[in-house]
Amino acid sequence: MELRQLRYFVAIVDHGSLSRAALILHVAQPALTQQLRQLEEELGVQLLHRTAQGVLSTDAGKVFYEHAQAILKQVADARSAVAQSAERPSGSVTLGLPHSISGALALPLLTATRSQYPEITLQLTEELTGNLSEQLKSGRVNLAIQFDDGQLNQFATTPLAEEELHFICRADATYAKSEQSLTLQQALNTTLILPGLQHGVRPRIEAVAREAGLSLSNVIEINSIAILKSALLADMGATILPSAPVLDELQRGELRAQRIHSPSISRTVVLCASRNIPLTNAAAAITRLVRQISDGLCAEGKWPGATPI
Template sequence: MELRQLRYVVAVAETRHISRAAEQLHIAQPSLSQQIAKLERELGVPLFHRHAGGVELTDAGVRFVERARRILDLVADLEREMADVAELKKGRLVIGSLPVTGAHVLPCVLPAFRARYPGIEVQLVEEPTAKLIERAARGHVDLALLTLPLDAEALAWEVLGEEEILLAVPPGHPLAQRDEVPIAALADEPFILLKEGQGFRQIALELCHQAGFAPRIVFESSHIETVQSLVAAGMGVAFVPRMVARSGWEAFPPAYVCLAERPHRTLVLAWRKAGYRSRAAEAFVRLSRAMWGGEGHAVGEPGNEAARDGGA
C-alpha cells in the first residue's frame, strides 16, 4: 500500500467518478483504474461499487476512506512541520558544554540564537570532557563545546577561537611581580590541577611536558573555581584560561601572570561525524563562529591540524 493509492481512493470517493478523479489528480483514467484495482486485490475486498453513472463506496470502502483521510492529514501535518524545521521555525537543539567554559561562552551566543530562531527549543547538558565526548560520539547531543586536542575519531568539529592560558599564583608569591614567566621556571613549584577526565588537565600536563618536567601535583579538583581558590590560599600554582581569570575573583583573587611562551587553548563545537547535523545545529555553529571570530575549519580541512597542535 502506498500513499498515492490512499490519495487516489479518497479522490475517487469525493468525486464518485473515476474520470473526474483522474482529471483532478492529473493522471490518465486507465492508470487510476488499474491502481484502484491493484489495491483492492492486495486488500482482498472491493472498495467501490461500479455502475454506469460512477462509483459508490462499499462498507469496506467507507472504513478505508475514513482511515485514509486521517493518515493523509497526518502526512500533511508532518510535511508542514518538516518544512518549518527546514526553515528553522521550530525544532530542538541539544548542546553539550564544559561547565565553566560554557558559562562564559554560551551566555554570549544563546540570547542571539533565541532572538533569531525563537521556535527552536535549546536544551543544555553540562558534563566534564570525557563524558561530553562520549555523549557527542553517540549522538546524544547535537553539538558539544570542547577544547582541542580531541582524541575522538568519531567526532568532527569547527573552531570557534583561541584563548590565552595564564599562570595563577598566590598574591604574595615572588612570581606575582613578574611580567611573564617561562614555563620551565615552574619545575619546582607545587601544582594544583583539575581531576582526570577534564580536558584542561591534559593541556596543563602537556605544557609542563613540553617544558621538560612533570608537575608536582599537590591538589586536584573537579572545578576550576576551587583550583583558583586553593592558589589564592597559597597552596600552589595553576594554569587557567584567560576567560576564567577575568571573572568574579575580586574578594580573594590569585595573581595572574602571562607565560613567556603565550600558550593558548582552542575552543571548538564538535558533533558526531557519521550523524546528521540538523539545520538548527548548522545555524548555531555559524552564529557562534561569527560571534567568537573562529576560522571555522572542519576536521580534515586545511587549518584544523594546526589548531589541534597549538591547542595543547
C-alpha cells in the same frame, strides 16, 4: 522493545516512583508495571529496585537509562528534522560546554539564540570535557565544545579560537612575581591546582611540559571550577588556566594572572558534532551562531586571551 517502554522507563526513573510516573504519563499504574516487567524480561536484567519510598535504578538500570535517553532524543531530533523549515529552523538543540568555556559563551549564546532563532530551544549542559565525547557519540548532546588534542578525528569539527593559558594565583601569594610573565619551569615549580588527567586543561599542560622536557611534580587535583577558585583564594596553590573562568576574581584584584613563556601554552577550542548522526536544521543554525558569537567575543575583547581562528 518499544519506544513507549523506553519513555515509560525514563519517566519512572526521573520521577522516582511508578505512581508519580503513571500520573505524569496518564497511564494506569498496573499497565505501567506490566510494561516495565516486559522490558526487564526482554533484557534479562532487573532495572529497578522497588522500595517503600519509591524506586532506585540498579547498575544495569543506570546504564540502560543513559541509552534510553539518547535513543529518545534521536527520535525527537528525527521528527524535528522532517518537520522543520530551513528558513525557520525550530526544535531542541543540546550543546555541551566545558566548565572553563561556559562563562564566556553561555549567556551571549542564549541571548543570541532567543533573538535570532526564537523557535529553537537551546539546552546548555555544563560538563567536564572528558565526559562530553561520550555524550556526543551516544547522541545525548547534538553539539559539544571541546579542545583539539589530536583525538577528535571521530567528530566533525569547526575551529573557533586559540585560547592562551595563564599562571593564576592569589594576588598576594608569595610566589606571585612582580613581572608580567614567568617561564613554564617557574610555573611548574609551584604547587598547582589542576583538573584530573583526562579533563580540561590538564592534557594540554602535560603535553607541552613533556615536549619541553619538564614534568608536573606537585599537583592538587580538583575537577570543579568553583572549588578550584576557592582553593586559589585560600592560597593552597596556583593554577594554569585561561583567564575567562576567573575573570570576575581578576577584575576584583583577588587573583592575579601572568603570561607563561619558554614555552607558552594555548589550546585550540573547537565545536564538535557527530559524523554519524545528521544535524537537524536547528543544530546547523546553532553551529553557525556559535561561530558568529565566538568571533564577536574575541573581536570585542570579551573572551580574554582568545584569538579567532
